[in-house]
Amino acid sequence: MKSAVIVFPGSNCDRDMQVALREVTGKEPQMVWHGDSQMPNVDLIAIPGGFSYGDYLRCGAMAANSPIMKEIVKQANEGVAVLGVCNGFQVLTECGLLPGALMRNASLRFVCKDVHLTVENNTTAFTSNYQQNEPILVSVAHGDGNFFAEPETLNKIEGDGQVAFRYCNADGELVARANPNGSVNAIAGIFNEQRNVLGMMPHPERHSDKAIGGTDGGRLFESLMGALS
Amino acid sequence: MMKARVFVTLKPAVLDPQGKAIQNALNGLGFDEAQSVRQGKVIDIELSGDDNSAVQSSVTEMCEKLLANTVIEDYRIEIL
Incomplete structure (x- = not known):
């Protein structure tokens, strides 16, 4: 699996993503600067966390x-896998x-902690190494992760199986305080209709190594490796 | 040269936790009459040209493409 990580001014998780992809794929991901208008030919495009453009x-x-986003949109529409964290x-x-859209956290506070997610759809290239409804441990670090969609859009996302992950407690229960x-x-991540684009607020790349807290996030990259190699 | 002022606000159906925090602060200062607060942005733009309707349509396009996220925000344009 060939991969690329997009780097914007203000990205700060690009190298974590690079390390996670390198470990799983055994190949060096290409780091692509936001001002480029050409995308290398890859199987996965990763858009990392950070504070792009402040x-x-x-x-x-x-x-x-x-x-670079014009080219990414074009490739996504042609079926290339895109992961946005x-x-x-x-x-x-x-x-x-x-x-939908990501709004200011309801608490107005930046939230940085480990969270549990339930896997809501394990039939995709991103999630096939997880069990359906399995609780997994990853971490969040954001001030604007409050997912919002109008009722009509939300019904479509829910009805079409586009919800990838929801925030839950350690037992996999969807309780309010776990959000x-x-x-x-409690939506933490969603797919597009074609299931080749996944956006999620939690950081799978930060849980890709036993030495730094766990490997549940790494299984997402292993799923991709299985599907795209 | 013309000037346009764009007001970007959250749609009425979208919760505004920042507005709520401002309201709580106002109430804390003794302004009990502040019953609801919603906040937003003002963006001032200087534009070349002098045709009102051309400026209006150009700023509308700016709002749709960048200045507002129409999933969650409304915008209103004033030509100054």
């Missing part, structure tokens, strides 16, 4: 209009590849 105007709004999820909603940011229906 979160000016809205999180992800500037990055969504950067030169944290700020990357915000960029994917801002550029229209994913529905760190006020996201509607």
Whole structure:
């Protein structure tokens, strides 16, 4: 599996993503600068977390209009797998590849902690190494992760199986206090209709190594490795 | 040269926790009459040209493409 990590001014999880992809794929991911207009030929495009363009105007709004995003949107529409984590999820909603929007956390506080997620759909290239409804441990670190969609859009996301992950407790129960940011229906990540684009606020790349807290996140990259190699 | 002012606000159906926090602060200062607060952005733009309707349509396009996220925000344009 060949992969690329997009780097914006203000990205700060790009190298974590690079390490996670290198470990799983055994190949060096290509780091692609936001000002480039050419994408290398890869199987997976990863848009990492961070504060692209200083979160000016809205999180992800500037990055969504950067030169490289036109090419990413084109490739996503042709079926190339795209993973957006944290700020990357915000960029994917801002550029229209994913529905809904990420708003300020309901608590108004930046939330940085480990959370549990239930796997809501394990029939995709991103999630096939998980059990359906399995609780997994990853971490969140964001101030604007409060997923919102209008009722009509939300019904479609829910009805079509586009919800990838929801925040839950360690037992996999969807309780209110397990939701760190006020996201509607506790949604932590969603797919596009074709299931080749995934956006999620939690960081799978930060749980890709036993030495730093766990490997549940790494299984997402292993799923991709299985599907795209 | 013309000037346009864009107001970007959250849609009425979208919760505004920042507005709520501002309201709580106002109430804490003794402004009990502040019953609801919603906050947003003001963006001032200077534009070349002098045709009102051309400026209006250009700023509308700016709002749709960048200045507002129409999933969660409304915008209103004033030509100054």
